[in-house]
Amino acid sequence: MCTTSIYEARNNFSALVKSAEEGEVVALTRYDKPVAVLISYEDYESIEDKQPSLLDKLAELKKEYADVVDDIGFDVTPSRECPDPNKNPWD
Secondary structure, three states: OEEHHHHHHHHHHHHHHHHHHOOOOOEEEOOEEEEEEOOHHHHHHHHHHHHHHHHHHHHHHHHHHHOOOOOOOOOOOOOOOOOOOOOOOOO
């Protein structure tokens, strides 16, 4: 794993991307604390494929705690609409 500051990454971005493409993991730091990681898209896809979606996790929790939680029909489907700040969400 390669570690570099964000300042140095700005100056060497192309080289860091090339390293990531070749399989090197690049950690980006700010004030010597890790804040981000640069990885290849291929590595990202393999990680993303292994992660269950939030809705899958909610469905699993609903099954696991079905006897504890009373289903009141709350819709957990994500919305693409921007919420109206003047509207009461409980009406």
